[in-house]
Amino acid sequence: MVIGVLALQGDVREHLRALDEVGASAVPVRRPEELEAVDGLVVPGGESTTMSNLAKVFGLLEPVRARIRSGLPVYGSCAGMIMLAGTVLDGRADQESFGGIDMVVRRNAFGRQVDSFETDLDFQGGSVHAVFIRAPWVEKVGPDVEVLARVTGGAADGRVVAVRQGNLLATSFHPELTGDLRVHDLFVRMVSDAKTKEEAKR
Numbered sequence: 760m761v762i763g764v765l766a767l768q769g770d771v772r773e774h775l776r777a778l779d780e781v782g783a784s785a786v787p788v789r790r791p792e793e794l795e796a797v798d799g800l801v802v803p804g805g806e807s808t809t810m811s812n813l814a815k816v817f818g819l820l821e822p823v824r825a826r827i828r829s830g831l832p833v834y835g836s837c838a839g840m841i842m843l844a845g846t847v848l849d850g851r852a853d854q855e856s857f858g859g860i861d862m863v864v865r866r867n868a869f870g871r872q873v874d875s876f877e878t879d880l881d882f883q884g885g886s887v888h889a890v891f892i893r894a895p896w897v898e899k900v901g902p903d904v905e906v907l908a909r910v911t912g913g914a915a916d917g918r919v920v921a922v923r924q925g926n927l928l929a930t931s932f933h934p935e936l937t938g939d940l941r942v943h944d945l946f947v948r949m950v951s952d953a954k955t956k957e958e959a960k961r
């Protein structure tokens with residue numbers, strides 16, 4: 760089982776390291792041929808407008824969309840969450856996402872005064888330490904989207920910051936930066952379950 764990290768822009772190395780730490784074999788993905796070879800994909804944090812541009816330049820926009828449609832497990836953190844959103848608010852006019860998750864996401868939602876902050880969140884019955892950096896939040900989810908975490912307390916109380924829809928997972932925060940690897944662990948299990956199901960079909 761091999762998990763790719765989309766390596767156009769953003770904190771690619773941190774995700775490669777986090778995946779390695781949870782025992783998954785991880786490789787950078789920059790070209791369509793490399794995308795073909797992976798069983799799961801991580802879309803890192805960074806800058807979604809730049810990532811969107813580079814995805815077009817590197818010819819990856821349509822190939823990633825096609826693999827998402829055919830069930831590829833994908834995890835997006837922060838800018839990666841924006842890339843997985845069906846609808847992006849406060850984006851640049853020419854910004855495109857891969858889509859896949861039926862949600863409305865607002866870029867830089869927490870506001871300029873609180874560009875970045877850290878907090879603990881309930882995540883799947885445990886607590887996860889979350890770092891937010893010019894992060895989006897989820898404003899609306901469709902019926903098939905499961906909410907995995909919300910902010911508690913402060914001005915953003917109740918805001919949705921982690922979601923899952925089928926094989927797609929997204930967080931507003933950056934678990935790759937904290938060493939708290941619960942989210943990567945969950946994603947690796949999603950990839951391995953998807954691969955087992957895929958093999959059973961053959």
Ligand SMILES: NC(=O)CC[C@H](N)C(=O)O
Binds near residue numbers: 838839
């Ligand atoms: N840390 C991040 O990934 C920030 C996301 C960035 N604000 C964007 O719009 O893409």
